[in-house]
Amino acid sequence: MKKTLIAALLASVGLALLSTPAMADFKTRNIRLSNGLAPDHPVADGVKAFNACLSEKSGGKTKITAYWSGSLGDDIQAVQALRSGVQEAVIPSSSPLVGLVPALGVFDLPFLFESEAQADAVLDGEFGEFINKKFEEVGIINLAYWENGFRQVSNSKHPVTKWEDMEGLKIRVMQNNIFLDTFQNMGANASPMAFSEIFSALETKAIDAQENPYVTIDTSKFYEVQKYVSATNHAYTPFLVLFSKRIFDRYSPEEQAALRECAQVGGAKQREVQRDLSVRSLAAIKAAGLEVNELSTEEKQRMREKAQVVYDKHTPTIGADVVARVQESIRASREA
Ligand code: TK8
Structure with missing residues (x-):
């Protein structure tokens, strides 16, 4: 009984020690994330999962504060705020951003995708990466593709x-x-x-x-x-999870990796809730x-x-x- 208790204690101390160096790579961050949708849209479920994942990886240091219904400006304005480094993140539709990244217009072509599964394969694959590179050239990091859906x-x-x-x-x-x-x-x-x-x-x-x-x-x-x-x-026009490159570049590699990974975790949740809600x-x-x-x-x-x-x-x-x-x-x- 005593032995198992000691073993358990030692194990938890060991775990704490193990996680210490990684945690040190996280600073206290408040990520302001805006979007145009109502707070009961599935994007909110995605943001919640995104936030929980970040909190876990950072030992509670990284936190997202979400702003709904365009309260920090519309898609175009928020993206400008990201480029100038005054706001961390936004989840806009791709369509209003074609002035910035003309290649994004590809998603606006009528009847391009045939199914959600097909859109996932293209966006999460090599083509999505190709578009992400174009974003970097204009001072934006695209962390992930989430679902807006068929219009x-x-x-x-x-x-x-x-x-x-x-x-x-x-x-x-x-x-x-x-x-x-x-x-x-x-x-x-x-x-x-x-x-x-x-x-x-x-x-x-x-x-x-x-x-x-x-x-x-x-x-x-x-x-x-x-x-x-x-x-x-x-x-089918996707949502993008955009992050200010100016701010991103100041983060540690661990913080950057956590953002990328957790945006995907949030995306999996968002797509799931979105597809379920679509029917309802x-x-x-x-x-x-x-x-x-x-x-x-x-x-x-x-x-x-x-x-x-x-x-x-x-x-x-x-x-x-x-x-x-x-x-x-x-x-x-x-x-x-
Ligand atoms: C919300 C918009 C919206 C889009 C539109 O900010 O503008 O019609 O479908 O989802 O991004």
Whole structure:
């Protein structure tokens, strides 16, 4: 009895000694992490797991303070704050950042990914790494890819079951020319707007429509000001977990490694919760009284064909090599 107690004590002292040198490589850090979503979006579950992992690795020294609903500015502003080193982290959509990293436009190409598993394979693989290098060149570290999800069109006017139904719809798009052209090309009256402005623009009828995944339509309560949702699945745009390179470069290698690893841990949790909630969000949207329209296989194909011109027009800006590379990586994921 006594012996086992002593052995246990010795073991815990040994463990403490072992962990001491590593802990010394961590300083007290408060990471301010912002994003545009509501605090009940699955990104919050991801941030929680990210934070718990950091806390464990740093012996409680590294802590994330999260800011929700764009309270520290929209995606574009927050990324500027990272570049100038006044804020540590942000989780934005890739789309508004094409001005900074044109290659990111590849994710805005309509109907690029076929499934979430395929998106995971491409983003977590060699192609994701290739994009990460481009971020470093502009003073940003991308720690991980999380899920925003497949995007769906919602509106307050009428059911959309074919692309012609978009004719004249005043639709908000992200601040991104590929999305703008995709919807203009379908006949919609598209205008770019920051995420935080959508709800009131829909409420005051300044716009009729927007496009976002079910989870966002649910957690940002767009269902309160919309009547129809169409399962268009027209794009899968990822969330990025971005960190200021200026600040990152001042961290120890152990702190840097912990950030990278824990952002992945958070991402696994976020994707899991997101995919689970997506089904329930769709049910909640229906329960709120919205009409949900599925698109026939034939209409999906027509929409895909209609969107082809967007590829032709934007490939030069994204980079023909980048587009070829993502397509190659998609092909490889199909064979895997
Ligand atoms: C939230 C945005 C949002 C995006 C959009 O900050 O702007 O429509 O889908 O998730 O990043």
